[in-house]
Amino acid sequence: MKDIFHISRLIIKKKLKVLTDSEKQELKQFQEDYPSLKDVEIKALADRLSGYSSIDKEKAWRAVVSKSLEKDDRPKLRLLKNSWFKYAAVFAVCLITLAYFYRNKAFDSVETTPTTVDKKIIEPGADKATLTLENGSSVFLEKGSAFQNQNANSDGVQIVYEPTKENPSIVVYNYLTVPRGGEFFLELSDNTKVWLNSESQLKYPVQFIENETRHVELVYGEAYFDVSSSTEHGGAKFKVLNLSQEVEVIGTEFNIKAYNDENIVYTTLVEGKVVVDNGNNRQPLLPSQQSSVDRTSKKTAVKEVDVYEETAWRNGVFSFRGKPLKDIMKVISRWYDVNVIFENKNLESIKFKGILSKNQDIEEILSIMKSSSINEYEITDKTIKLK
Amino acid sequence: MREKLGLTKSELNHLFEKYYETLVLFANRFLPLRDECEDLVQDAFVGLWEHKTIFPDDISSKVFLYKTVRNKCYNVIKHNKVKDKYAANVVHSLEDDNLFLKQVLEEEILRQLHEAIETLPERKKAIIRLSLKGFKNNEIGEELGIKIQTVKTLKSQAYKLLRARFKGLGIVISILIA
Structure with missing residues (x-):
């Protein structure tokens, strides 16, 4: 089977x-x-295949949760009515607590291998973000926390802005900030879809003014854009701004990576047409091409890339084809929210290839690397040392 | 080492996200009412959650889910007193183990294709769906109202993306020194 x-x-x-x-x-x-x-x-x-689109998965998940709660509650309540069981339960809790303290103590007295103790601290990332509203207040969004106001609707794992009903006279901005260990999906009021990666911030209008160029700003980090066509918005262009460049969009899908701790801003075009403007020159891109803008020299280079690899983060995996370990660890540190220290600097340039699931336990990843080229690793708190 | 009895809520949710729709469509092969199928699959997940055994991996949980859904469908049909020819055929198809393997194989192909197609941009999605059904480029163009040349370009880009996705080992992680 x-x-x-x-x-x-x-x-x-x-x-x-x-x-x-x-x-x-x-x-x-x-x-x-x-x-x-x-x-x-x-x-x-x-x-x-069309059968898939007709199923409401969110509703179904809520049904599963409530069904299992119903089942869980019934026997427990009945048991607690018997008073002896109450005492037994309290006693059991005490025992477990004692056992827990004893166990920890036992661990303390022995030289602990850090990997077992810290196992629970490092976890893969999840959908989460901080939404900053026009009045400066902020809301933390994560699974289970819903949010709603007159413009936007969020179930905690994504946020959707309603399409414009009346044409607004002034532009009002919101910010979405995704922490390390997070990612988030956002749909703007013009139906443009944005996937934000870990450690990223986007500034965007709550509603766009009709027939005017639509501006959003990737303040820092990485985002994938699926921009709704300008023909649907009276020809209004779409622009993604960043400190180091400006991307002018005609109606298309692309990925921008602009982390503060990296000197290069990468723009990868998946479909359609964009122009990358770094202030000095304007560089048009074709599908599968990637531009890299050097923040210091202000130079732009263009090369062909594997689009799947560059945008795989959006699909629950990281794909690396011959990337140096230093770059791979940067990605890992953002998703698992850890610091990585290379004690052996030679390791930084070793190249790996492979596909990692974003649900993977970090130790599984490290142990595979260990079996091939890293001699030893050590995890303390949220720091991984590679030796 | 991690000790656990049964699945945590987030592990269950992970399986649910991946397999819910597939299992509903699987049940729908035997039971005509979609609501009934959804209800039954939800019960299967509740059952998996309460099952206090340790499943060593996703595949064992998946086998459990397929088998539970199959049994539940079987019970529903057996209980329905309707003894028409349709019901008899369905019961027959539920009893045949070889057929069961084939049904699961087909659902799994669909599930992975769907998952992969979902990651494509909108127009490529539509083109790939038609292309998989056997539509020719000109037919796709007509159906979607786009030029043949555009169909050709987008289709080849889309297949390239799908190939890249399936070429790797996928969900199983694999790292090799390049």
Whole structure:
């Protein structure tokens, strides 16, 4: 049965023509073993893809949670009515507390390996952000905390601004700040979609003025934009500003990476057309091209990149193809909110390739690296030392 | 080492996000009413949560979910006193283990395709969906009201993105020295 999941992937790879020779062999063998599964064909299945869009997952999740609460409550209440059980429960709590203190003490007296103690401190990031409103007040958004005002609606994991009803006379700005260990999805009032990565801040109008250029500012960090076409907004252009550059957009999807601790601002075009203006020159980009603006020299370079890799963060994975460990660790430190120290400087330039799931436990990642080239690592608090 | 009995809420949510729709569509193969399917799949997740065994990985939990949903569908049909030809066929298809494997295989293909297509920009999404159904470039152009040349360009970019996604090991992490 477990093979099925692996085979399903191979069938997709076959359709996309990316099977390796050994996988071809594997698939052939499988189809010989299970002749009844031979005629599974993607073309015949594709019709059913539309079924996915008709399901309200959020509502369903709430149903699961409330169903399990109902089940949980019933037996517990009944038991607590028996008074002996109450005492037993209190006693059990005491015992557990005692055991806990004893255990910690026992740990203290022995030389602790830091990795076991700090395991719970470092966790993968999640959807969270601080919303700063026009009056200066701020709201923290995360799963389970909803927020609503006359312009915006948030369920805690994303925020959506309502389309403009009346044309506003002045532009009012909000800020969305994503901390280290966070990411967030935002939909602006013109239907432009923005995915913000960890440690990023975006300044944007609550409503756009009709027929005027739409301005947002990526104050720092990384964001992926899916800009609604200017033809839907009376030809109004869209511009993303940053200290070091300005990106003029025609209606398109692209990624900007402008971290304060990196000297280069990267803009990667996925689809459509943009012009990157660094104040000195205007550089148009084609799909799959990436511009890098050097903050000090003010020079712009352009190269072809793997778009999937550059924007993979948006899809729950990090993809690295031959990136130096120093760059990989920068990404990891933002998502897991940790500091990384290279005690052995030679490690910084070692190149790795691979795909990491963003749900992965940080130790799993480190232990794989350890097996290939890092000799030793040590975790204390929120600091990882590579030796 | 981490000790645990059963899943935490966030682990359950992770599985739910990934497999809920797929399992509903799977149940929908046997039961015509969508609401009934959703209800039954939600119960399967509640069951998984209360299950105090340790699942070593996502795949074992997934096997549990598929099997639970299958059994629940079977019980619903057995309980319904309607003994028409349709019900008889469905019962037959639920009893056949080979067929079960095939159904799961198909759902898993769809699930991964859907997940991958969702990451594409809007127009590419629409083009890929039609292309997978076997539409030719000119037919896609007509359907979506865009030029054939645009269809060609976007389609090849979209396939490139999908290939890159499936080329790697995907969710399983893999690091090699480049």
